[in-house]
Amino acid sequence: MAADDLHVTPTGDLIAHDTTGDCPCGPQVERVARDDGPDGWLHIHHSLDGRERKEPQ
Structure with missing residues (x-):
């Protein structure tokens, strides 16, 4: 990282x-994108227990 x-x-x-x-x-x-230096990276991890399917849309 x-x-x-x-x-x-x-x-x-x-x-x-x-x-x-x-x-x-x-x-x-x-x-x-950052104004004060090099760009950064955002890593958004997905759950494996299926909670996204249970959340309201």
Whole structure:
């Protein structure tokens, strides 16, 4: 993980999410532009317990 990386992980999931390499959840990665330096990366991890299907749309 680079210094300009930020990981958002679900708590209490079926697995411990890997924030240092390849995570089995296949996180969504978004580039975050910064005015004060190099761009950063936002890694949004997906839960494996299905909670997204239970949340209201």
